[in-house]
Amino acid sequence: MSFDFNAFVREDLPPAAARWTGFPAYNFVGGHNDEASVPVEALRAAADAVLMREGSNLGTYFLQSGPLGYRPLREFLCAKLKRAAAMDVDPDEILLTSGSLQAIDLINAAMLAPGDTVIVEESNYGGVFPRLARAGVEIVTIPVDAGGMDIDALETALKQLDGQGTKAKYIYTIPTVHNPTGTIMPEERRIRFVALAARHGVPIFEDECYSDLIWSGERPPALHALDREGLVIHVGSFSKSIAPALRVGYIVAPWAVLSHILSVKHDAGSGALEQMVLAEFCATHFDDHVAGLNRALEAKLDALIDALDEHFGASVEFERPPGGIFLWVKLPEGVETTRLAEVALAGGVAVNPGREWSKGADAGRWIRLCFANPAPEAIRDGVARLADICHAEFGTPEIGANRRRAPS
Amino acid sequence: MSFDFNAFVREDLPPAAARWTGFPAYNFVGGHNDEASVPVEALRAAADAVLMREGSNLGTYFLQSGPLGYRPLREFLCAKLKRAAAMDVDPDEILLTSGSLQAIDLINAAMLAPGDTVIVEESNYGGVFPRLARAGVEIVTIPVDAGGMDIDALETALKQLDGQGTKAKYIYTIPTVHNPTGTIMPEERRIRFVALAARHGVPIFEDECYSDLIWSGERPPALHALDREGLVIHVGSFSKSIAPALRVGYIVAPWAVLSHILSVKHDAGSGALEQMVLAEFCATHFDDHVAGLNRALEAKLDALIDALDEHFGASVEFERPPGGIFLWVKLPEGVETTRLAEVALAGGVAVNPGREWSKGADAGRWIRLCFANPAPEAIRDGVARLADICHAEFGTPEIGANRRRAPS
Numbered sequence: 001m002s003f004d005f006n007a008f009v010r011e012d013l014p015p016a017a018a019r020w021t022g023f024p025a026y027n028f029v030g031g032h033n034d035e036a037s038v039p040v041e042a043l044r045a046a047a048d049a050v051l052m053r054e055g056s057n058l059g060t061y062f063l064q065s066g067p068l069g070y071r072p073l074r075e076f077l078c079a080k081l082k083r084a085a086a087m088d089v090d091p092d093e094i095l096l097t098s099g100s101l102q103a104i105d106l107i108n109a110a111m112l113a114p115g116d117t118v119i120v121e122e123s124n125y126g127g128v129f130p131r132l133a134r135a136g137v138e139i140v141t142i143p144v145d146a147g148g149m150d151i152d153a154l155e156t157a158l159k160q161l162d163g164q165g166t167k168a169k170y171i172y173t174i175p176t177v178h179n180p181t182g183t184i185m186p187e188e189r190r191i192r193f194v195a196l197a198a199r200h201g202v203p204i205f206e207d208e209c210y211s212d213l214i215w216s217g218e219r220p221p222a223l224h225a226l227d228r229e230g231l232v233i234h235v236g237s238f239s240k241s242i243a244p245a246l247r248v249g250y251i252v253a254p255w256a257v258l259s260h261i262l263s264v265k266h267d268a269g270s271g272a273l274e275q276m277v278l279a280e281f282c283a284t285h286f287d288d289h290v291a292g293l294n295r296a297l298e299a300k301l302d303a304l305i306d307a308l309d310e311h312f313g314a315s316v317e318f319e320r321p322p323g324g325i326f327l328w329v330k331l332p333e334g335v336e337t338t339r340l341a342e343v344a345l346a347g348g349v350a351v352n353p354g355r356e357w358s359k360g361a362d363a364g365r366w367i368r369l370c371f372a373n374p375a376p377e378a379i380r381d382g383v384a385r386l387a388d389i390c391h392a393e394f395g396t397p398e399i400g401a402n403r404r405r406a407p408s
Numbered sequence: 409m410s411f412d413f414n415a416f417v418r419e420d421l422p423p424a425a426a427r428w429t430g431f432p433a434y435n436f437v438g439g440h441n442d443e444a445s446v447p448v449e450a451l452r453a454a455a456d457a458v459l460m461r462e463g464s465n466l467g468t469y470f471l472q473s474g475p476l477g478y479r480p481l482r483e484f485l486c487a488k489l490k491r492a493a494a495m496d497v498d499p500d501e502i503l504l505t506s507g508s509l510q511a512i513d514l515i516n517a518a519m520l521a522p523g524d525t526v527i528v529e530e531s532n533y534g535g536v537f538p539r540l541a542r543a544g545v546e547i548v549t550i551p552v553d554a555g556g557m558d559i560d561a562l563e564t565a566l567k568q569l570d571g572q573g574t575k576a577k578y579i580y581t582i583p584t585v586h587n588p589t590g591t592i593m594p595e596e597r598r599i600r601f602v603a604l605a606a607r608h609g610v611p612i613f614e615d616e617c618y619s620d621l622i623w624s625g626e627r628p629p630a631l632h633a634l635d636r637e638g639l640v641i642h643v644g645s646f647s648k649s650i651a652p653a654l655r656v657g658y659i660v661a662p663w664a665v666l667s668h669i670l671s672v673k674h675d676a677g678s679g680a681l682e683q684m685v686l687a688e689f690c691a692t693h694f695d696d697h698v699a700g701l702n703r704a705l706e707a708k709l710d711a712l713i714d715a716l717d718e719h720f721g722a723s724v725e726f727e728r729p730p731g732g733i734f735l736w737v738k739l740p741e742g743v744e745t746t747r748l749a750e751v752a753l754a755g756g757v758a759v760n761p762g763r764e765w766s767k768g769a770d771a772g773r774w775i776r777l778c779f780a781n782p783a784p785e786a787i788r789d790g791v792a793r794l795a796d797i798c799h800a801e802f803g804t805p806e807i808g809a810n811r812r813r814a815p816s
Contacts, residue, residue: 002638003611003638005664005665005668010517010521011521012521013518013671015671016670017668018667019663020470022472023468023472030468030469032467032468032469033468035464035468036467038463038466038467040459040464043459043466044455044460047452047459047681048456051452051455052448052452055448055451055452056443057443058653059440059441059444059446059653059781060431060438060440060652060781061439061652063653064430064431067425068428098675098678101674101675101676105674110418110421111417111418112418113418127674170416203411203413229410229411230410239676243466244466244468244676245465245467245468245470245677246466246679246681247680248679254413256424257413257417259424259425259426263422263423263424263425264422266509266535266539267506267507267509267510267513268509268647268652269655270655270679271506271654271655271681271682272654272655273455273653273654273679273681273682273685274679274682277455
């Protein structure tokens with residue numbers, strides 16, 4: 001086996017993947033979920049019922065539903081998005097995708113050409129920045145605060161772009177359980193946001209993939225629901241509410257947009273069995289399941305916050321999020337979290353360094369801690385170990401601790 | 409809903425998709441399969457067993473298997489590819505994908521840059537030509553005959569490219585149940601093919617997605633099995649052998665290649681439930697199922713050939729394929745199949761026009777007829793209607809018919 005493929009791959013590829021060696025002992029990264037909350041019994045029943053009734057349809061591409069995806073799941077989404085997010089949607093305005101990542105990639109493939117400009121939140125889902133870099137587009141970043149995207153700053157940016165004769169291709173936003181800050185944009189700000197985008201004639205790309213995970217169970221109307229012009233492309237997912245390894249997401253958009261997005265979807269459809277099982281499951285179990293999942297997630301968040309209080313004390317800063325699966329934590333001055341993530345991983349603790357999730361000036365002081373997957377004991381032990389590693393690398397903070405650390 | 413998205417999509421997009429209006433009455437296109445052969449009962453049992461045992465693993469991306477995909481399915485493939493195609497493969501040399509179309513797209517994304525050259529068979533899977541056009545590469549076409557790719561012509565082309573100082577990125581081939589001709593390349597030609605590619609230092613991209621569908625059940629060694637250099641990238645699929653709506657394909661390649669391909673797979677994994685159910689099903693049912701499926705497919709092929717004999721007589725030419733789901737049929741002189749496909753579709757009969765499946769000089773006289781999906785009566789009725797439409801459009805052939813057509 002001597003053939004050298006290096007001359008045959010593209011010169012501009014990302015670094016080759018490393019071999020997978022399993023999950024770290026303390027896994028605070030990734031959108032993994034609470035394994036104990038996966039509704040295994042109900043999924044078994046759903047799989048059995050839908051295969052018995054419609055299994056032979058698997059013999060045709062697209063079942064009997066066409067390239068938008070399994071129609072009963074699109075119909076479930078119409079009802080759910082109406083109930084939960086005040087959205088009025090027709091099943092033919094929904095495209096089921098292989099996770100919301102494919103949704104993002106399809107929208108970008110249909111809309112973005114090198115040299116284009118897009119507007120994004122300054123702190124953001126870490127997968128967005130490399131995608132936009134690969135697309136060769138310029139990004140304009142807008143700060144976020146406790147209410148999500150800063151609309152004054154957005155207005156300034158839109159005016160500046162207008163002045164330059166540049167029209168952004170879209171404004172990408174995560175208004176509900178923002179990633180990584182966990183905030184929820186209030187309704188008044190949403191109304192202003194949509195009006196501003198309409199005034200400047202710029203589409204909004206609304207990513208709502210965490211919006212089912214809210215402790216109170218209440219969610220403001222989606223931007224899509226507040227839009228009268230048809231300028232919002234809305235993306236969601238079942239990965240966070242049911243199970244991440246089920247790769248089912250969706251795009252909601254006017255047919256005039258979906259028809260373009262479909263023209264770049266060359267995969268002969270997304271996985272039908274997962275769509276069928278989800279539709280069967282969701283029809284009767286979705287709300288109860290999500291309520292139970294949220295209770296489990298909130299308990300894990302509490303365990304994480306307790307562990308941070310115990311092992312980092314007041315040296316770290318964070319806001320308790322109203323939902324989601326991650327906590328955005330600011331470490332003391334002098335800590336560089338890119339380095340911390342590296343040494344922590346070597347010590348068996350995986351965390352997301354802030355620079356991958358934010359373009360903010362102080363990004364290097366932040367980490368994102370995902371709390372859905374580790375058990376409560378692993379959360380406690382992992383935070384203790386992270387604190388040991390952090391203090392060994394950067395020193396014990398002299399000020400700000402609200403209690404003395406136990407000797408380790 | 410007045411917002412105009414036209415200024416926001418890329419200028420070079422394909423035409424927008426049309427709304428889906430259901431399948432045509434007589435559907436001789438697409439890789440659809442025999443719905444009666446979908447092993448519904450065994451899939452139900454497999455889904456139930458694997459969800460009960462491992463369902464909670466759906467709570468993590470990649471289950472416990474890493475980004476190459478569900479390990480038990482990769483292990484099944486190692487045993488199956490050894491048994492059926494003489495391939496020696498390690499599970500870490502297999503990447504599970506969302507159908508073999510994602511496999512093709514990932515390989516192209518990792519290897520092809522605009523201006524590159526690739527070598528392809530002149531008659532070919534219809535999805536390959538537009539993909540290569542989108543990638544912006546030059547194609548060199550090689551004729552095919554009853555043994556598949558013409559290796560003398562390939563040698564001439566490779567020498568010509570060498571003379572120009574051009575190294576092709578790969579030679580794409582479908583050696584086993586070639587699409588659309590249905591031929592199987594004999595072993596001696598395979599040996600010569602691999603040696604020639606090695607001598608010229610050009611990778612082979614072997615697409616074996618139909619290779620389980622052979623009436624005799626016997627298949628020559630894969631090109632991958634005959635290669636001692638590690639220059640073959642091998643692609644396969646479960647779409648044809650189990651069900652097309654299950655989107656599970658795979659790439660077999662040395663890790664040095666797979667690690668690059670993984671670096672452009674940005675989807676957080678392909679659908680896990682489909683991989684789990686397939687692994688559970690295939691472990692005990694694969695061979696029996698495929699044998700039964702092949703019997704059903706061969707019976708449909710016979711029905712198609714009988715219908716062609718009855719309604720077209722000797723005015724059409726074809727070779728009875730040793731496997732697969734399609735028949736490649738040459739129509740009489742004077743027929744232009746691009747036009748025929750258009751008028752036939754208007755009459756409820758869908759066929760693939762030759763120009764989409766071949767760059768050959770006489771491509772406009774060929775059609776591809778897929779026979780796996782329609783019931784035998786629909787095959788008979790559809791061919792009768794196709795003959796009526798063809799004769800109405802292009803006239804009844806004066807010569808060559810081996811029997812008089814019944815009045816319609």
